Amino acid sequence: MIIVTGGAGFIGSNIVKQLNRIGREDILIVDDLADGENYKNLRGLKFFDYKHKDDFLENIEGDDFDGTDVDAVFHEGACSDTMEYDVNYMMRTNYEYSKAVLHYCLEHRVPFFYASSASTYGLGENGFREEDECENALNPYAFSKLAFDRYVRQLLPDAKSQVVGLRYFNVYGPQEHHKGKMASIFYQLYNQINETGVAKLFDGYGEYGPGEQLRDFVYVKDVVKVNLWFWREKGPSGIFNCGTGKAHSYNEAAQAVIDAMGKGKIEYRAFPEVLKGKYQSYTQADETKLLAAGYDEGFYDMKDAVKEYCDFLTAGGYFVYGK
Structure with missing residues (x-):
């Protein structure tokens, strides 16, 4: 059996789908379907059981x-809303819950793979290496993820089973509808262009011109690939960046969507006051540690991935059962 928490979510459902493709259906999905939308991500998946997270x-x-019949736990469940400022809620959901799952896996020697975040680097002024001097949390979400990473680091020297944390950069791809305002820029732009013909980006802020803020955009298929590589290859334990190592501007991202859809234009809107001082204007994964671990399967070209994703959205936007 394989356990996937957050299995009805964005990355979790993509992990389940790939497990299906390699012949695994003995999957326990753990999630919370209260929002009334994420259940739709389950319709195209094969799994043997579902449990509410509580x-x-x-x-x-x-x-x-x-634990004797559990091959792995992929812990993707979390509150990922960077605008959620109830710190106690965030710590219960993202930190305490993760600790409980971690200790279960350590006790039963079950490989444990969990979602961390590039938000742990704050503004990135000291780089994006998996090191203390690069880390800073600018919101409760980032703090909850950083706190758990630091907790894991304390336990790693004595761990008798595999523990891998992956710091996801800006992930995009199928099955993110339910994320609403937290969905990727590519999903937002696809819908904006369909509705208005216009891709709206932030105006200039700080040293960055209009639409020139830079992000390491990583396709969800690559995120899944990295997770399953560590599991399949029994890779080393630790905390690793999961990004392409290349930064693209939002202008490039918007143009990729426009090219994929064959329509649309770019316009700019004022940079929101609420984000000033809290916004990552630049992210780019340092891949040194990931590559040193042995990962050698590469990453999608952004334009190719965006074209595939836009075509997927146009075709309905959800996985199809059995395909």
Whole structure:
């Protein structure tokens, strides 16, 4: 059995789909379907059972799973809203819950793969290396992820089973509809162009001109590939960046969507006051540690990935059962 928390979410559902493609259907999906939208991500997946996240937490804290039949846990479940400022809620959901799943895996020696975030680097003024001097949390979400990474680091020297944290950069791709305002810029631009013919980007801010803010955009298929590589190859434990190592401007991102759709134009809007001082204007994964671990499967070209994603959205935007 394989356990995927957040299996009805964006990255989690993509992990489940790829597991299906390699012949695994003995999957327990853990999630919370209260928003009434993310259940749609499950319709195209094959899995043997589903549990609400609270019930699953009770199960592992009560040791209802003995761990002997669990091949791996992919822990993708979290509150990913960077505008959520209830720190206590964020810490219960992202930190305490993750600790419980981690300790279950360590006790039963189950490989544990979890979602961290490039938001742990703050503004990135000291670089994007997996090191203390590069890390800074500018919002409760980032703090919850950084706190868990630091907790993991304390336990790694004594861990008897694989523990891998992946710091996702700006992920985009299928099955992110339910994320709303937290969905990727590519999803937002696709819908904007369809509705208005215009791709709206932020005006200049700081040293960056209109639409020239830079991000390391990584296709969700690559994120899945990295996760499954560590599992399949029994890669080293640790915390690793999961990004392409290349930064693209929002202008480039918008143009890729326009080219993929064959329509649209770019316009700019005022940079929001609420984001000033808290916005990552530049991100670019340092891949040194990931490559040193042995990962050699590469990353999609952004234009190719965006074309594939836009075509997927046009075709309906959800995985199809059995395909």
